[in-house]
Amino acid sequence: QVQLQESGPGLxxxxxxxxxxxxxxxxxxxxxxxxxxxxxxxxxxxWVGYISYRGSTNYNPSLKSRVTISVDTSxxxxxxxxxxxxxxxxxxxxxxxxxxxxxxxFWGQGTLVTVSS
Amino acid sequence: QSxxxxxxxxxxxxxxxxxxxxxxxxSDVGGYNFVSWYQQYPGKAPKLKIxxxxxxxxxxxxxxxxxxxxxxxxLTISGLQAEDEADYYCSSYISSSTYVVFGGGxxxxxx
Numbered sequence: 001q002v003q004l005q006e007s008g009p010g011l012x013x014x015x016x017x018x019x020x021x022x023x024x025x026x027x028x029x030x031x032x033x034x035x036x037x038x039x040x041x042x043x044x045x046x047w048v049g050y051i052s053y054r055g056s057t058n059y060n061p062s063l064k065s066r067v068t069i070s071v072d073t074s075x076x077x078x079x080x081x082x083x084x085x086x087x088x089x090x091x092x093x094x095x096x097x098x099x100x101x102x103x104x105x106f107w108g109q110g111t112l113v114t115v116s117s
Numbered sequence: 118q119s120x121x122x123x124x125x126x127x128x129x130x131x132x133x134x135x136x137x138x139x140x141x142x143x144s145d146v147g148g149y150n151f152v153s154w155y156q157q158y159p160g161k162a163p164k165l166k167i168x169x170x171x172x173x174x175x176x177x178x179x180x181x182x183x184x185x186x187x188x189x190x191x192l193t194i195s196g197l198q199a200e201d202e203a204d205y206y207c208s209s210y211i212s213s214s215t216y217v218v219f220g221g222g223x224x225x226x227x228x
Contacts, residue, residue: 105168
């Protein structure tokens, strides 16, 4: 059974960089897309971006200038960096696996990141 | 990009059927057969219930079904059960650049 686990700081100061890692167990990173999706408290889901097992990326245009997603196949991990954060970036961040057009079939439990001084 | 439009809430009694709509445009829902539906309980991660408009992943009850007409996709839950009470989100592929957009979510209440 595939399992995903997010890790990283739960509190980030405004203007700093949010950094999260997703560790995948039970399967290799190939041949899937690995996504970050976020959900502000009490609100809906927002796709942040993905990285393929080969390292190609695609980002939400509204976040593109601030987002970087990278992959470490040796550790079966992929990571998210979001720069210049504001309170609007406060959200539960989920990592999720995607199989082509078949939706996001496996999700991490999510991690709450709060942006506050 | 704008989120897909879902009703804020729907409700039904046990045993009944309900339908949740997801309205987009010809650039997303209407343009591709890549609509998915997710169920989310409070404090939990979403769970995939439908992909590619009408396909169920292995293990998902056949009480859940999906369809699409024009720019509107629908999720139907038949034989409502108390455990179906949750938030439901649709998503659609939008383009190779924007990629994926979600609906605003619908809260299902089982009366």
